[in-house]
Each structure stands twice: as structure tokens, then as C-alpha cells.
Amino acid sequence: MEWERARRGRARGVSSHRVVLERVQGFLETGRFEQAEADARALAASLRDRGGDPPMISWLARSLAAGAAVAHGRGAELLPELESLITELEQTAGADRQLLLVVRSNRAAVLVQQDRHTEAEAETRDILRGTTRIAHLAEIWRIELNALTSLAAALNGQGRYEEAEAIARGNLPQADPPIAAFLLRALVDSLNGQSRYEEALAEARRHTPVRGRAASGTLELVTARALHGLGRGDEAETTARQALTACEEFLHPAHPRIEEARRLLADIIAGDSDPE
Structure with missing residues (x-):
């Protein structure tokens, strides 16, 4: 009888854990990275303190x-973990x-x-x-x-732009958000890298993937590079500022994309002919 009560208790525990995991996944999908990380870490801590639960739930x-911390922009500090x-x-x-x-x-x-x-x-x-x-x-x-x-x-x-272009073009049609936003960035980046700025700008404007918080500023960055490559400095500066604003608003201050946007904006203002 005691064993049966314990078994039922473990079953209820596993069920409640899965409810938490599903809620965390929902937070991730809607870009609520801070809440997702907090709830996931709280669950992992409770499992560690109690012990005896399936390791897969903890993992x-x-x-x-x-994953939430990486999407938010704290990847560098997460590498050891x-x-x-x-x-x-x-x-x-x-x-x-x-x-x-x-x-x-x-x-x-x-x-x-x-x-x-x-x-x-x-x-x-x-x-x-x-x-x-x-x-x-x-x-x-x-x-x-x-x-x-x-x-x-x-x-x-x-600098292997042709290879990157082939991968991005081949997989973009089947990608759903937010992966599509990052594949589009890779595609436009590859075209910018080949100085095919007109094509890059056309691709950036032809696709309108649904972008979540994790992709903030990505499309604006590559669009600004294409505009700058075409010598359309004012438009490039405006778009780069939009990229920086989006990054600073929605990403963690440590996210590398913020510094990337700042460098691009500085290059455009300085008139650098080949912004990195």
C-alpha cells in the first residue's frame, strides 16, 4: 500500500513537471526569455533538492x-553550463x-x-x-x-559566401519562424559578402518572415549593409539606427548583436566603404 501511494505520488509529480515544461516552452515561443529561464531553473532546482525523479526531466x-539565456543574448556566460x-x-x-x-x-x-x-x-x-x-x-x-x-x-x-548562399536558399522555403528570419539573414549576408547589393536588398524586402524577439534587428542589419553597399548612405544610417534600437529594446545588453549594430552604424556614419 505504501509503495502504491509512493508510485502514484511520483506519477503526479512527473505530470506536474511536464506542465511546467510546457509552460516554459510557451514562454520561449513568445519571446519571454527571462520568465522561461526563471521557471526552468526553478524546476531544475526543485528536482535536484528532492532527488529520485527521472533525470530526463531535469535535463x-x-x-x-x-536555450532561453542563449536566445536572450547571454550565450558567452552559458558556455560552461x-x-x-x-x-x-x-x-x-x-x-x-x-x-x-x-x-x-x-x-x-x-x-x-x-x-x-x-x-x-x-x-x-x-x-x-x-x-x-x-x-x-x-x-x-x-x-x-x-x-x-x-x-x-x-x-x-x-568568407565562404557561395556555400552559405546555397544552404540558405535551399532551406529558407521550408523554414518557419523564427528560423526563417535567421536563414534570411544568412542569405542576405552571403549576397552582401559577394557585393551583390541589389540582390541582397531585393531578398531582404521580398521575404517578410515573422520575427520573434530573438531575431530583433537581424533584417535591419543586413538591409542597412546592402543600402550602404549601394551608396545610399542616408537610408543605410536610418536602417542601422532602427536595428540598434530594436536590439537594445528586446535583447539582453550583453547580446553581441547590439555591438554589431553599433559598429555598423559607426562605419556608415564614417563612410566606411566595406562595413563588417
Whole structure:
């Protein structure tokens, strides 16, 4: 009888944990990163204090907390935590490996943000190899698209614009928000990198992906670069200011995109002919 009551209690506990995880996922999808991280960390802490619960629930909570922090722009400080979680998740098998790939995808995004493009490329290519090994066990298309988006950004960062363009063009039509916003950025970045500014501007204006908070300023940044490349300085400056305003309003002050927008605006004002 005592065992049965304990079993039912654990079942109710797992059910309540999943309710919290679903709520956290909802916060993430609506850009409420601070609330998502706080709730996920609170759940992980309660599991750690009590003990005895399935480790996967804790891993899910910690991965969601880390993902929220990365999306908000605190990726640099999260790298040690991501590394620790990845080490723990290496013990998973089968369909559970998809969580490992999700966390590694977050690490790849941070590497891109830190301009560690060669490392990011290696990470994303290994993630893609990992998805093929579990494709028959789990739905992995979103993981693949996230990895491909970071791969395109990493290739742009290495000046391999044609490769980045091919990846972005090939996957943009099937991407949903917010991945589409980042793939569009990769595409326009690749065209700007090839000095194909008219095409870059056309692509930036042809697509209107739904952008969440995580993508704040992305489209404005690449549009400003295209305008600057075309010598349309006033429009470029205005658009760069819009990018900076969006980044400062919606992203964490530590987000690298804020500094990127500031550098671009300074380059445009100074008349730099090739803003980075």
C-alpha cells in the first residue's frame, strides 16, 4: 500500500513537471526569455533538492533554461553550463539523443556569436551527422534547420559566401519562424559578402518572415549593409539606427548583436566603404 501511494505520488509529480515544461516552452515561443529561464531553473532546482525523479526531466529543464539565456543574448556566460550538460547527455541513447543535439545546437549558435566560425562549422556538421543516426526514431527536422542556419552563418563568417548562399536558399522555403528570419539573414549576408547589393536588398524586402524577439534587428542589419553597399548612405544610417534600437529594446545588453549594430552604424556614419 505504501509503495502504491509512493508510485502514484511520483506519477503526479512527473505530470506536474511536464506542465511546467510546457509552460516554459510557451514562454520561449513568445519571446519571454527571462520568465522561461526563471521557471526552468526553478524546476531544475526543485528536482535536484528532492532527488529520485527521472533525470530526463531535469535535463529538459536545464536545456530550456540554457536555450532561453542563449536566445536572450547571454550565450558567452552559458558556455560552461552547456558543456557540462552536453557531457551528461552523452549517456543518452536512441530518441533521447535529440536533446543532446538541441543543446549542441545552442552551443553552435554561441560559437557563431563569438566569431568562432571554424569551431561552429565543425559542431554543426557533426550535429547534422547525428541527426541522420536518429532520424528513424525522432522528429529531427527542426534540429537540422537550426544546425544548417548556424552552419550558413559560420560559412559567412569565414568568407565562404557561395556555400552559405546555397544552404540558405535551399532551406529558407521550408523554414518557419523564427528560423526563417535567421536563414534570411544568412542569405542576405552571403549576397552582401559577394557585393551583390541589389540582390541582397531585393531578398531582404521580398521575404517578410515573422520575427520573434530573438531575431530583433537581424533584417535591419543586413538591409542597412546592402543600402550602404549601394551608396545610399542616408537610408543605410536610418536602417542601422532602427536595428540598434530594436536590439537594445528586446535583447539582453550583453547580446553581441547590439555591438554589431553599433559598429555598423559607426562605419556608415564614417563612410566606411566595406562595413563588417
